[in-house]
Amino acid sequence: xxxxxxxxxxxxxxxxxxxxxxxxxxxxxxxxxxxxxxxxxxxxxxxxxxxxxxxxxxxxxxxxxxxxxxxxxxxxxxxxxxxxxxxxxxxxxxxxxxxxxxxxxxxxxxxxxxxxxxxxxxxxxxxxxxxxxxxxxxxxxxxxxxxxxxxxxxxxxxxxxxxxxxxxxxxxxxxxxxxxxxxxxxxxxxxxxxxxxxxxxxxxxxxxxxxxxxxxxxxxxxxxxxxxxxxxxx
Amino acid sequence: xxxxxxxxxxxxxxxxxxxxxxxxxxxxxxxxxxxxxxxxxxxxxxxxxxxxxxxxxxxxxxxxxxxxxxxxxxxxxxxxxxxxxxxxxxxxxxxxxxxxxxxxxxxxxxxxxxxxxxxxxxxxxxxxxxxxxxxxxxxxxxxxxxxxxxxxxxxxxxxxxxxxxxxxxxxxxxxxxxxxxxxxxxxxxxxxxxxxxxxxxxxxxxxxxxxxxxxxxxxxxxxxxxxxxxxxxxxxxxxxxxxxxxxx
Numbered sequence: 001x002x003x004x005x006x007x008x009x010x011x012x013x014x015x016x017x018x019x020x021x022x023x024x025x026x027x028x029x030x031x032x033x034x035x036x037x038x039x040x041x042x043x044x045x046x047x048x049x050x051x052x053x054x055x056x057x058x059x060x061x062x063x064x065x066x067x068x069x070x071x072x073x074x075x076x077x078x079x080x081x082x083x084x085x086x087x088x089x090x091x092x093x094x095x096x097x098x099x100x101x102x103x104x105x106x107x108x109x110x111x112x113x114x115x116x117x118x119x120x121x122x123x124x125x126x127x128x129x130x131x132x133x134x135x136x137x138x139x140x141x142x143x144x145x146x147x148x149x150x151x152x153x154x155x156x157x158x159x160x161x162x163x164x165x166x167x168x169x170x171x172x173x174x175x176x177x178x179x180x181x182x183x184x185x186x187x188x189x190x191x192x193x194x195x196x197x198x199x200x201x202x203x204x205x206x207x208x209x210x211x212x213x214x215x216x217x218x219x220x221x222x223x224x225x226x227x228x229x230x231x232x233x234x
Numbered sequence: 235x236x237x238x239x240x241x242x243x244x245x246x247x248x249x250x251x252x253x254x255x256x257x258x259x260x261x262x263x264x265x266x267x268x269x270x271x272x273x274x275x276x277x278x279x280x281x282x283x284x285x286x287x288x289x290x291x292x293x294x295x296x297x298x299x300x301x302x303x304x305x306x307x308x309x310x311x312x313x314x315x316x317x318x319x320x321x322x323x324x325x326x327x328x329x330x331x332x333x334x335x336x337x338x339x340x341x342x343x344x345x346x347x348x349x350x351x352x353x354x355x356x357x358x359x360x361x362x363x364x365x366x367x368x369x370x371x372x373x374x375x376x377x378x379x380x381x382x383x384x385x386x387x388x389x390x391x392x393x394x395x396x397x398x399x400x401x402x403x404x405x406x407x408x409x410x411x412x413x414x415x416x417x418x419x420x421x422x423x424x425x426x427x428x429x430x431x432x433x434x435x436x437x438x439x440x441x442x443x444x445x446x447x448x449x450x451x452x453x454x455x456x457x458x459x460x461x462x463x464x465x466x467x468x469x470x471x472x473x474x475x476x477x478x479x480x481x482x
C-alpha cells in the first residue's frame with residue numbers, strides 16, 4: 001500500500017480534511033446518511049479514536065506532556081491501529097470507508113508544530129491512497145466563529161496553544177491554523193485533494209460532495225457478497 | 235569541553251535547539267536475556283566512583299508510554315507497525331525529556347537498548363527496513379555502542395535460569411510454532427543474526443557475552459574508560475556509525 005498508487009481493494013475510501021470548524025464532519029455525516037439510503041455498506045472511522053492510545057493521548061494532552069514528535073507518533077499509532085482493525089478489513093470486504101481526517105491532517109498539523117515534512121510522510125507511508133479526498137477550504141475567521149458558536153471556548157491543542165505562538169487562545173488559533181491552512185494548500189496538487197468551498201451553505205456543499213462521490217463510485221462493484229452474486233466480475 | 239553540533243541519524247528534531255552536548259551517550263545493546271541490565275547495574279556505581287554523574291534510561295521506560303505498551307502487549311493487539319510506532323514514541327519521549335537534557339548537563343547517559351533493538355526486531359517481524367530507519371531519524375548518534383553478543387545455545391540456559399521464556403521474547407506472536415522452546419530458539423537466532431549485521435553496519439563494539447558476568451563487566455569498563463578518558467575528545471557520531479546530518 002502506498003499514498004501515491006491506487007489501492008487494489010474492492011472497497012472505496014473517502015476522506016474529509018480541513019481545519020477545525022471547516023464543517024467537514026457535518027458534511028461527512030450527511031454523505032454517510034445518503035450512501036446508506038442508496039443501499040451502500042458503509043464503515044466510518046475518525047482521527048484519534050482508537051482505544052490503543054486513548055488513555056496516553058488524553059493524559060499527554062491534559063498535562064501537556066507531548067512534544068511535537070511524540071504527538072505525531074501517537075497519532076500515527078492511532079491511525080495504524082484503525083487501519084489494521086477497521087479500514088483495511090472494510091476495504092477488503094468491499095465496503096465504503098468514510099474517514100473523518102486522514103494522513104493529510106498529520107502532514108498539516110505536525111509540520112505546523114515543527115516536525116520535519118519528509119519524516120512525517122515516511123511515518124505514514126503505509127497508508128492506502130484514498131479514492132476521494134475532500135478538502136474543505138475555509139477562511140480562519142469563519143471557522144473560528146463556527147467553533148465559538150458551538151461551544152464556550154477553544155480546545156488547547158486545536159488552538160495550537162502547545163506551540164506557544166500566543167497566550168490568547170483566539171489569536172493562537174489564528175496563527176496556528178493559518179500555518180495549517182498554508183500547508184493544506186500545498187497538499188492539494190501533490191495528493192489530488194478535491195477542494196470544496198466550506199464557506200458555502202451546508203446544503204450546497206453537500207450536493208457537490210454527493211456529485212463527487214457518485215462520480216468516484218462509477219466503477220465500484222459493491223461488497224464481496226455483491227461481487228460474488230454477480231458472478232465474480234469486477 | 236563542549237562538542238561540535240550533535241549528529242542525528244536522520245532528519246533530527248528541527249523545532250528543538252539541541253545546543254552543545256557535554257555528556258556522553260553510551261548504549262548497551264543485545265538480545266533479550268543476554269544480561270544487559272545486570273551489567274548496567276554494575277556499571278553505574280563504577281562510573282559514579284570515577285566521578286561521573288550518570289543517567290540511566292531504558293527501552294519502554296518512558297513515563298508517558300510505559301503503561302500503554304505493557305497493556306497493549308498483554309492484550310496481544312499490536313502488529314509490527316503499531317509496535318514500532320509505540321516504541322518510537324517511547325524513545326522520542328525519552329530522547330527529548332531525559333537523554334538530551336542529561337547530555338546537555340554533562341551526564342554520562344547509559345541507555346539499555348537503543349533504536350537498533352527496533353531495527354533488529356522489525357526486520358525479523360518483516361517490516362519495511364527503510365521505513366523503520368527513517369522512523370528513528372530523530373535519534374542522536376550515540377558516542378559508544380557496546381554490543382553484548384551471545385549465541386542462542388548460551389542464551390537459552392541463561393534465560394531459563396532467570397525469568398524464563400516469555401511470550402514476546404519467544405516470538406510467539408510470529409506463530410513460528412506452538413512449542414515455546416522451538417519458537418524461542420528460532421526467533422532469537424534470527425534476532426542475533428540481525429544484531430550481528432547491525433554491529434557491522436553501525437560499528438558497534440562487540441563484547442563476547444558467553445563468558446561469566448565479571449569478565450563481561452571488565453571488558454565493558456575497559457571500553458568505556460578508553461572512550462571517556464584515554465582518547466582525545468571524541469567527536470559525536472564517530473564511534474557509532476555514519477553521520478547523516480548535523481544540527482545546531
